[in-house]
Amino acid sequence: MLSPFSITKELAKGQSLPKPRAVTTRARAKAGSRRKKPMEPKDNAFEVERQFREFATERFLRLKAHHEKNLVLIEEYLVGRRSFAATKDKSISNLEKKVKGLEKQLFVAETEANKTEMEANDEAKVYAARTVLQARIRKAEEVVDPDPDRSTWDVASWKQTVLQLGEK
Numbered sequence: 001m002l003s004p005f006s007i008t009k010e011l012a013k014g015q016s017l018p019k020p021r022a023v024t025t026r027a028r029a030k031a032g033s034r035r036k037k038p039m040e041p042k043d044n045a046f047e048v049e050r051q052f053r054e055f056a057t058e059r060f061l062r063l064k065a066h067h068e069k070n071l072v073l074i075e076e077y078l079v080g081r082r083s084f085a086a087t088k089d090k091s092i093s094n095l096e097k098k099v100k101g102l103e104k105q106l107f108v109a110e111t112e113a114n115k116t117e118m119e120a121n122d123e124a125k126v127y128a129a130r131t132v133l134q135a136r137i138r139k140a141e142e143v144v145d146p147d148p149d150r151s152t153w154d155v156a157s158w159k160q161t162v163l164q165l166g167e168k
Helices: 004-013 045-143 155-164
Strands: none
Touching: none
16 A cells, blocks of 8 residues: 555656556456356246256255265164164173172172171080089089099199190
C-alpha cells in the first residue's frame, strides 16, 4: 500500500499515480481455459427425463452398494464383538466355577481343622480330668489307710526317672 507520504513524493517527482484496480467477486479465468458453452434446451422432454432417471438410478445403485458394503463390515464387527463377549462370558463362568470349588475346599478344610481342634481340646480335657480324678483317688486311698506301706514303693526307679527328666 502506498502511504500518504509516498504519494506526495511521487507527485513531487511528476510521476502519475497507479490506476486503481476494479474489485470483482468473480474468479479470474485461467489462461488457455475455454468457457463452457451454455446448454441448449432440449426439445424432447422425455429424453431429459430418461437421462435424469438413468443418472438417479446409477447414483442410487452406487449408494446402495456403498451402504451394503458398510453393513457387511458392521455385521463382521458385531460378530467379532459377540464372539469376544461369548468367550469372555465363558471364561468368567469358568472362573466362577473355580472360585466356588476353592470356596468349597476352604470350607471343608476349615471344618476339618475345627473338628481336629475340638477333638484335641476334648482329649486334653479328658486327660486332665482323668489325672485329677486319679490324684483324688490316691489321696482318698491315703486318707482311708492312715499308715500306708511305703516299703513296697520302688524309690530307686523313681529317682532314675526324675534324673532322666533332668531334675535333681
